[in-house]
Amino acid sequence: MSDLLELAKKACEVALKHGAQFADVELASGRSISINVEKNGIHDSSEKKYAEVSVRSVIKGATGFSHSSGFSVDDVLETAKCSADAAQLAQPDPDFVTLPEPSEYQQVPGLYDEKIAQMSAGDLIQLFIREIDAAREIFPEVRVQGGVHLQVSERVLVNSLGIELEDQKTDIELYVFCIVKKGDDVGSFYDFDMARMEEDFDPQGLGAKVCQGAVGFLGSKSIKSACLPVVFGPLVTGDLFHAICASAGAEAIQRQRSYFVGKRGQRIGSKLLTLRDDAYIAKGIASGSWDDEGAVRKKVTVVEEGILVNHLHNCYTAHKAGEENTGHGNRWGGVAPTNVIPELGTYTGSEIISDTKEGIYVNMGSVSPHPVNGEISATIDFGYKIENGELAYPLRNTMLGINVFDLLSNLDAISSDYREEPGMMMPTIRVQNVKVAGAD
Amino acid sequence: MKGYLESIRDTAKRHDVQFMDVRLFEEDSTTVTVQDRKADKVSQGKSSSVGLRVLMDGAWGFASTDVVDSQALDQCLQAALEMAKASAVRVAHPGVVAEIQPTVDVVRIEVDKDPRSVSLAEKVKRVLDYEKAGLDCAQDKLCNTIVGYRDSWTRETICNTAGTLIEQETIRTTVQTAMTAVEGPVRQMAHERFSEQVGFELLDRISSKDFTEKAAKTAVSLLSARRAPSGQFPVVLHPSITGLLVHEALGHNAEADHVFNGSSIIEGKIGEQIASEHVTIMDDATIPRLNGSYRYDSEGIPSQKRIIIEKGVLKGYMHSLETAARFGVEPNGSARAMNGHCPPIVRMSNTFIAPGELGFEEMLRDIDEGVLMEGGHWGYVFCERGQFTCHAGEGWMIKNGQLGEHLRDVSFSGMTLEALMNIDAVSRDLEFLLPGMCGKSGQGMHINAGGPYVRVKEVVVGGQE
Numbered sequence: 001m002s003d004l005l006e007l008a009k010k011a012c013e014v015a016l017k018h019g020a021q022f023a024d025v026e027l028a029s030g031r032s033i034s035i036n037v038e039k040n041g042i043h044d045s046s047e048k049k050y051a052e053v054s055v056r057s058v059i060k061g062a063t064g065f066s067h068s069s070g071f072s073v074d075d076v077l078e079t080a081k082c083s084a085d086a087a088q089l090a091q092p093d094p095d096f097v098t099l100p101e102p103s104e105y106q107q108v109p110g111l112y113d114e115k116i117a118q119m120s121a122g123d124l125i126q127l128f129i130r131e132i133d134a135a136r137e138i139f140p141e142v143r144v145q146g147g148v149h150l151q152v153s154e155r156v157l158v159n160s161l162g163i164e165l166e167d168q169k170t171d172i173e174l175y176v177f178c179i180v181k182k183g184d185d186v187g188s189f190y191d192f193d194m195a196r197m198e199e200d201f202d203p204q205g206l207g208a209k210v211c212q213g214a215v216g217f218l219g220s221k222s223i224k225s226a227c228l229p230v231v232f233g234p235l236v237t238g239d240l241f242h243a244i245c246a247s248a249g250a251e252a253i254q255r256q257r258s259y260f261v262g263k264r265g266q267r268i269g270s271k272l273l274t275l276r277d278d279a280y281i282a283k284g285i286a287s288g289s290w291d292d293e294g295a296v297r298k299k300v301t302v303v304e305e306g307i308l309v310n311h312l313h314n315c316y317t318a319h320k321a322g323e324e325n326t327g328h329g330n331r332w333g334g335v336a337p338t339n340v341i342p343e344l345g346t347y348t349g350s351e352i353i354s355d356t357k358e359g360i361y362v363n364m365g366s367v368s369p370h371p372v373n374g375e376i377s378a379t380i381d382f383g384y385k386i387e388n389g390e391l392a393y394p395l396r397n398t399m400l401g402i403n404v405f406d407l408l409s410n411l412d413a414i415s416s417d418y419r420e421e422p423g424m425m426m427p428t429i430r431v432q433n434v435k436v437a438g439a440d
Numbered sequence: 441m442k443g444y445l446e447s448i449r450d451t452a453k454r455h456d457v458q459f460m461d462v463r464l465f466e467e468d469s470t471t472v473t474v475q476d477r478k479a480d481k482v483s484q485g486k487s488s489s490v491g492l493r494v495l496m497d498g499a500w501g502f503a504s505t506d507v508v509d510s511q512a513l514d515q516c517l518q519a520a521l522e523m524a525k526a527s528a529v530r531v532a533h534p535g536v537v538a539e540i541q542p543t544v545d546v547v548r549i550e551v552d553k554d555p556r557s558v559s560l561a562e563k564v565k566r567v568l569d570y571e572k573a574g575l576d577c578a579q580d581k582l583c584n585t586i587v588g589y590r591d592s593w594t595r596e597t598i599c600n601t602a603g604t605l606i607e608q609e610t611i612r613t614t615v616q617t618a619m620t621a622v623e624g625p626v627r628q629m630a631h632e633r634f635s636e637q638v639g640f641e642l643l644d645r646i647s648s649k650d651f652t653e654k655a656a657k658t659a660v661s662l663l664s665a666r667r668a669p670s671g672q673f674p675v676v677l678h679p680s681i682t683g684l685l686v687h688e689a690l691g692h693n694a695e696a697d698h699v700f701n702g703s704s705i706i707e708g709k710i711g712e713q714i715a716s717e718h719v720t721i722m723d724d725a726t727i728p729r730l731n732g733s734y735r736y737d738s739e740g741i742p743s744q745k746r747i748i749i750e751k752g753v754l755k756g757y758m759h760s761l762e763t764a765a766r767f768g769v770e771p772n773g774s775a776r777a778m779n780g781h782c783p784p785i786v787r788m789s790n791t792f793i794a795p796g797e798l799g800f801e802e803m804l805r806d807i808d809e810g811v812l813m814e815g816g817h818w819g820y821v822f823c824e825r826g827q828f829t830c831h832a833g834e835g836w837m838i839k840n841g842q843l844g845e846h847l848r849d850v851s852f853s854g855m856t857l858e859a860l861m862n863i864d865a866v867s868r869d870l871e872f873l874l875p876g877m878c879g880k881s882g883q884g885m886h887i888n889a890g891g892p893y894v895r896v897k898e899v900v901v902g903g904q905e
Binding site: 051126 | 471475476478479480481482483484485486487488489499500501502503504505506507508519520522523524526527529530531532533535560561564583584618620622626627628629667668670671672697700701702703705781783820822824825826827829831848849850851852853854855881898900901902903904905
């Protein structure tokens with residue numbers, strides 16, 4: 001790693017020598033192994049080794065980027081020169097003040113595991129074979145697809161103000177997709193397990209669970225269009241809350257292209273809704289003590305009891321707003337959330353369903369608001385009709401439509417239990433008065 | 441570089457592989473982003489990657505690296521062989537490849553104005569000019585304007601144990617814009633995008649009137665648009681949405697890897713009537729300059745025009761070397777890889793519904809209450825169930841055969857086989873308006889899609905009113 005640090009520092013110096021006022025350099029390298037499963041067997045195994053360079057040069061706020069592959073000294077230094085040349089042709093931006101300065105960084109434990117790093121393709125294949133066999137015990141004619149992906153990554157980040165950072169991370173994901181058929185009737189389902197540490201990785205049982213899920217989607221029906229309460233399962237809620245926090249990113253708000261423009265300090269939803277961004281969760285998939293610009297990550301309460309209380313910042317947006325940098329910068333000037341943690345409610349997910357006389361349960365669907373106008377128009381990809389507090393039958397060709405502010409205001413339950421993936425806490429929620437469109 | 445590839449190919453042959461190919465992918469690119477009257481980001485990139493694939497004892501192994509030299513290629517071959525050995529533990533369907541005649545060719549680019557010969561300063565100026573034109577036509581209502589430019593040069597070198605050795609270059613130029621308008625509490629965005637395999641001359645051909653001014657006017661118009669209705673409606677699809685529908689609802693289902701692994705709703709239906717007689721669908725990679733076109737696919741097979749559905753009858757699928765062998769048909773040049781780090785997989789190119797004979801007004805005439813959808817944004821499909829979703833940037837109500845109120849962005853969904861059977865009218869237009877990227881198995885790939893105006897008797901519209 002130290003050789004790479006020296007190389008990155010040299011590249012930074014080259015950018016400055018060619019006119020950059022500020023510069024930062026990231027060298028990212030790693031190795032990944034992927035197993036691809038097709039129709040109950042291994043289709044292919046692959047290994048990828050990568051080495052990527054990205055350099056940013058800034059001259060009076062005008063930003064030039066350059067990127068390349070491979071760590072040959074000549075190429076890396078040429079990439080640095082290119083970024084300075086590009087910055088000469090961009091236009092000054094007085095809102096840019098400076099890049100982040102060195103700081104104290106609190107380490108997040110559990111982001112690298114040598115046991116994961118040492119796993120072979122053969123190890124990954126054995127993990128998946130077990131799931132194929134388990135799925136076939138549930139439904140012998142099932143077609144199992146999916147795969148396993150393992151990545152070991154290293155990163156060096158330096159900037160012209162003295163930041164010198166290095167980290168190593170591991171991650172592994174196993175995902176299963178099952179298809180079952182009875183005549184022309186087709187059921188399918190999907191699920192996954194992911195982790196940074198071997199101790200958090202326990203995909204055993206996923207094959208059987210997903211196969212049962214696919215069988216559960218046989219006999220799907222559409223419904224009549226209506227206005228109904230909708231219960232969103234953990235995977236939908238996780239994506240939805242992440243999208244809400246992404247919209248609290250100051251970059252889009254300052255640029256006037258977010259539905260959260262002018263909403264800070266205002267009520268945007270139910271008092272039940274509190275969302276925090278926390279990059280310091282041990283072993284978290286989105287955890288880390290510094291962002292892609294090298295700024296210290298801060299824990300941020302984004303929504304508190306329904307009030308939008310904070311924006312997420314990178315270096316540029318923080319200076320522009322005259323606020324503290326929260327350390328949510330990404331490599332290309334944007335802002336992105338890390339681990340999103342909601343405040344939990346009183347009742348379990350099952351109790352919320354039991355308490356719903358008639359409604360819809362959405363297990364998966366693209367329920368994400370349009371980032372500018374907040375409109376949600378989504379297909380219920382995997383969902384059930386709720387009748388008398390129970391999941392009655394699976395749905396097909398059914399959609400929902402609602403604006404994000406109506407959704408958050410009509411939120412009347414957040415579960416006390418939740419699905420956990422490392423760093424992610426995903427509860428069940430219920431939203432009243434959602435327009436549901438069916439084909440019946 | 442070709443020498444390295446041929447050398448490693450010859451080494452692989454000594455390992456008794458059934459098949460091996462190696463691909464070198466090189467790319468140079470320039471990006472300019474103008475936002476709110478300022479070219480605040482300019483980017484230049486250069487990358488190379490090499491991917492090597494072996495088929496041994498019916499099992500596939502693949503390895504890739506960013507380092508392109510003989511030592512790295514040797515390591516890549518060893519890794520690919522190790523990967524194939526690992527795969528062999530549980531191969532349910534032994535890998536195969538179709539027999540092919542070797543092809544040796546060099547494909548050079550032919551563009552009027554090579555972007556590499558245009559100064560970065562000129563590129564910045566032209567993008568600023570586009571933005572200014574958009575601002576000038578709707579300045580008081582626009583709160584954010586973004587105009588992006590990208591050009592790229594790529595060279596893909598393909599070498600395999602069948603004796604194929606192809607080097608092909610491409611140049612692609614793209615301009616895109618997102619304009620946001622605001623009025624009181626209402627905020628709306630509109631997009632336009634052009635991407636073709638041409639040089640800098642694209643910017644001479646695309647007027648700001650058709651690009652940034654159009655997006656600006658659409659964004660402003662959407663401020664007074666109402667929310668879309670909720671329920672089941674007859675719809676007329678603008679060619680941009682026709683492209684989205686044909687790509688998502690049918691195209692992915694016609695990729696033979698999906699068909700083989702049981703995740704296609706049209707598995708086993710060759711020769712059957714699966715759509716109305718108004719429907720003829722093709723995927724044509726040979727149309728000059730279009731975003732999804734190419735001379736050879738990433739397995740070195742010449743590109744083709746593929747007829748998927750003819751007058752409602754399913755005629756064939758899109759194939760790679762492997763799926764062609766599995767289905768016992770000739771390869772039709774449909775396997776592409778995003779770069780050296782990815783193996784070739786079955787992909788669409790330029791997918792479209794063939795035009796019919798009706799005029800646009802005739803399409804509306806029989807609709808009492810329906811929706812015209814326009815501006816294809818995004819979509820996806822669960823192939824195995826045939827359930828698709830398409831998102832339109834805007835729409836119009838159709839009342840008593842006439843266009844009515846303007847509608848905001850909305851999604852609609854349907855079941856592939858029902859929707860294809862429910863197409864009851866097709867206009868005489870033909871436009872390709874979806875020059876974008878398609879994602880599959882972690883690979884983004886250049887495509888285009890389009891067709892005429894198409895009328896579908898019923899789809900589910902996910903609105904709010």
